[in-house]
Amino acid sequence: MREGVNLQRYNTFGLPAVAERYLALTDVAQLSDDAFNQAPALVLGGGSNLVLLEEIPGLTVHVLLNGIESADGKGRFRVRAGTDWNQFVRYTLEQGFPGMENLILIPGTIGAAPVQNIGAYGAEVAEFITAVHAWEYGRGMVELSPEDCAFGYRDSRFKREPGRYLITAVDFDLSQRRPLKLEYGAIAGELERCGITEPSARDVATAVTNIRRSKLPDWFFLGNSGSFFKNPVVERSLHANLLETHPDLPSYPIDDSVVKLPAGWLIDKAGLRGAGTDCVGTYERQALVMVNRGGASGRDILSFSKQVQDTVMAKFGVPLEPEVRVIGRQAG
Ligand SMILES: Cc1cc2nc3c(=O)[nH]c(=O)nc-3n(C[C@H](O)[C@H](O)[C@H](O)COP(=O)(O)OP(=O)(O)OC[C@H]3O[C@@H](n4cnc5c(N)ncnc54)[C@H](O)[C@@H]3O)c2cc1C
Structure with missing residues (x-):
């Protein structure tokens, strides 16, 4: 058990946060120790889907069971x-x-x-x-x-x-063979660009790798947590209204009553792609990704994400729900 452990290098946003108590779990047998008796405040993996506030009270368990x-x-x-x-x-x-x-x-x-x-x-x-x-x-x-x-x-x-x-x-x-899924995102276009007409699964993996590298920032250099918001699912009536003013609005039917809208498109069309301050903003190439431009705190991320939610709500009447989990409390 260690106390006062800095988690800044354990989260891909690079946010400063101190765990009051920290345990590294390297063996399942440790779980029967008294130290693990209470439910932790945070079970930490790679820290790539978290917004950490400055203080993480209680216990953080870092899962390092490998292989x-x-x-x-x-x-x-x-x-x-x-x-x-x-x-x-x-x-x-x-x-x-x-x-x-x-x-x-x-x-x-x-x-x-x-x-x-x-x-x-x-x-x-x-x-x-x-x-x-x-x-x-x-x-x-x-x-x-x-x-x-x-x-x-x-x-x-x-x-x-x-x-x-x-x-x-x-x-x-993975014992069953499944058909390749090529119809999503830019996969087919990327395969075509590479001159591949009969792709293997490994070709698809390469295509997805290329697309992701071109669209998403490397968190090691520009802190982020991937998609910050979920794609909202809305009633068909709201979707029909939105289509009248925004005929180019992309959508994915879920069932007879609801459709899914791309959150990145809504943020982009609300004029927020690349917006923000010196320390926090949306990524220039993908509006759905919130980035730490340097020195941001969890509070900065949350306050900017609220601005994004409010602007999208005012323009489209669509609520955005964060995909990331927020943990901790502000110091002081
Ligand atoms: C650049 C980038 C791109 C991304 N792209 C995608 C994407 O395409 N699709 C997608 O779905 N996600 C994406 N993400 C989000 C993220 O990668 C995933 O959510 C990932 O599964 C988080 O893993 P982690 O180990 O970092 O979890 P953490 O961030 O450490 O934790 C996330 C949540 O899981 C809980 N948790 C972690 N480990 C355990 C455990 N062993 N037991 C119980 N609870 C646990 C935590 O308590 C927390 O609530 C992206 C993130 C980044 C930074």
Whole structure:
């Protein structure tokens, strides 16, 4: 147990924050120690989906359980929660088990992937998860089925019940061949640009890598947490009204009553792409990404995100909900 640990280098926004108490979890056996008895204020993975305020009261548990625990050689893997997500996706492709190529290059850890059911380019991690192993506070080790996890769009039981579970490992099944998903984002265009007419999963991974590198800032140089807001889901009546004034509004039907709108488009059309101050703003090439231009605090990020929400609400009548989780309190 350490006290007063600076988490600035443990979050991709690069925000200054001090954990009152900090424990590194490197072995599941540690979970039965008294120190882990109470539910932590923060279960920390790669810190790529968090806005940390200056003080994190209570306990922060940093999940550093690393590596592939088991693999059956047929595409089924049990992977420890602290393992790097992107490295695992690369490994599965190298081993000849395609499926997760559209999810390449998402930062963060295996254990956080089910929390917000990470997704990109028409794929979601929930499609590949067969079980989640977790420490349930007050109960002990449990195994959750995909149904137990209650996955939704950037959502799950773990996101809705923070503090209840600490995920220790995730089971994946890549044994079934699935058709490639080429129709999302700019994948088809990127493959064409590279002269590829009959793509393999690894070609798709390369295409997604190229697209992501061209659109998203490298958090190592420009702090960010990827998409800051979820894409809002709105009633068809509101969508129809918006189309009258904005006929070019893109949308994705969900069912007969609601459609999903791209939050980045709304922020862009509200005139906020590249907007902000010296320390915080939206990224010039992708309005949905909020960036720390240098010296920003969690409070700066939240106050600018509120401005973005208010402007989009005033212009389109559409509420934006943050995708990131906010933890801690302001000092003083
Ligand atoms: C440049 C960039 C691009 C991104 N692109 C995408 C994208 O395309 N799609 C997407 O879905 N996300 C994206 N993200 C968001 C982020 O990468 C994912 O949400 C990722 O899964 C977060 O992993 P992490 O280990 O960093 O989690 P953290 O940020 O450390 O934690 C996120 C949440 O998960 C909880 N958590 C973490 N580990 C555990 C655990 N072991 N047990 C229980 N709870 C845990 C935390 O308490 C917190 O609530 C992007 C982020 C960045 C910076």
